Amino acid sequence: MWQSASIRLSLAFVVVALGCLLYADFQISTANPWQELARLALGLVTPDLSAVDYLGQAVVRTLAFAFVGVTLGAVSGFLLALCFRHALVRGGCAFIRAIHELFWALLFLQCFGLHPLTGVLAIALPYAGIFAKVYAEILDEADPGPAHALPHGCRSLSGLAYTRLSQAWPHLVSYTAYRLECGLRSSAVLGFIGMPTLGYYLESSFAQGHYSSVGALLLIFYVMIATLKLWARPRLLPFYLVAAPFLLGSGLPIAWSNITRFVTQDIVPLPLRSGEGMAGLGAWLGDLLANQALPGIINTLLLTQIALVLTGALALVLFPLVSRHFTTRLSGSAGHLVLVILRSTPEYLLAFILLQLLGPSMLPAVVALAIHNGGIIGHLVGQRSNTLTLRPDAPNGIARYAYEMVPRLYGPFLALLFYRWEIIMRETAILGILGVATLGFFIDSAIQEIRIDSALVLILITALLNLGIDSLARRLRARLRLRYSASRQGC
């Protein structure tokens, strides 16, 4: 067992995570967390739809932002995918998707204010980066044979449409539909920074202690995602796409002077603005790095490693719930329901709720990350297990789990976990906005104090950290020869 490189690597990760635990801040600071939890549970079973003003409007806005943002992202991502061979395009896409949509939203908020453009761009931009990468991978997997047999003189657009595009079409559609679900989550979460979507109403209901309206909003959110396949029919899509831009609401008008100020003043480092020159810039940057970036990076890394290991552990426990080798038809359906709820709750929303219940520390963040990501990986590993066929006299129960399933599934499991490593880190950074002292916390504080220049530097550092983890994970996957189809890894 110790000869296996995957096992040794996994153990190393566990040891690192245990080490991180020593330095992490885990405490429950609310006076009575159980009472809070009971009130929330009561709210969930007694949802009060009438208690939320403008509920219908919140739902429509959430859908509209998701549709417009994802459509713009998909179209520009597709165009970028066509020239993905260029290093500049590849690098640019890696960079824009390394920055979480909430950070984009915080930046755009400074430019466009509470105009719908802020929310739309915050979704469209990082999604374009992701779409470009995955679309390019899907197009590359198409068989080159038909393109080779094309008659000479055929226009490149016709050739592309009939060969690579036609072959890749079903995969492109299913991935885009899947991303629409991610877009709904992103759209809802944008409410937490002021967009008129579900998150906005959720935050204010929590603030006022209206747990019945919290329950109603959460249930509506789950129903919206669970019924996505029923109403997002291909025939209806053109109608939605035409209607969506008109349903974004008008928000507040854009002040063009803000945009000019943002570009010419806000993002220029303070020492340069006040004419202190390069010496001042060095001191400013040193101070920023030592007092904000460094603690932010350390906390982000600590939290990421703990959450990663907990995610893995949870996924290994959860996957039998949706595996036909462990469940009957009835218990399998119940298992599916549990995992759907776990993975379709955005980690930001989960962390927000847990933070209300447990008070500010790293604990709510770790639990939220592990639940959301563990649900996704558990689901995918469970699906993979359903493709395995066991011999008729295979053992049952724990022996089946330990001898038949886990050894066969450990490779794909680890591949998925490494794919999510970068995603978990991006989410860890963002949870700082809720008050955990990760990079997001320092970025959010800088923006609150209108130190946009500092915020921008910190966002760049976050992006570089994500790119670093991404390339480390890719190297580990390559060394252990772990592969998993890139187009279905969850948001």
Add this chain to the structure above:
Amino acid sequence: MTSLTLNEVVADYGKGRVLGPLSLTLSPGEHVALVGKSGAGKSTLLDLMYTHWRHQNAALIPQQLGLVDTLSTFHNVYMGGLSRHSTCHNLITLARPFRRDVADISPLLERLEIADTCWNRAGELSGGQRQRVAAARVLYQAGSVLLADEPVSSLDGPQAASVMAALTDTYATAVLAMHDVELALRFCDRVIGIHQGTIALDQPSRRLTTRDVLPLYES
């Protein structure tokens, strides 16, 4: 049309030489059969010809056929004519074919007995049907020269003959890699035998019998 020539061409795979150096000239109006053991270099030679003559509107049936499984028979055949139509026409056809194009393509499908699969996706067809779709594509393309790699290998006797007849009727000039020697002698007027990457035999087929070709398949 000027004659088609290859001059001292070679093909390497990795470090080893797979084909050549060899030269050959193809006169207009010639139907050439390429014969030889599998692995002798027939497909490689066809690939070389296609690279050299592609710009003179050569039509190709590769061994893997080059069909798009997600598109219908009609669209796969229509792809032979992509360069004749405007991009706009092509894109509209993808969503909704024009009646005129359907009328052009239907007789081809009927001739090859695949008219009933016109709107089925290529991925759903049998091996023999797929081979006839690829044949219909080059018929519709109507290029200057046909390069086909085992175009009738999964078809039974009478069907193979009728597809060969259709291909040689439409294309005055053609190079067809064949493993069925009888069929090759019947439909082609020149036979080129490939052995270990070089031309071992080059004769008009009227001077040949099946027995003259068989040595190529030995040793």
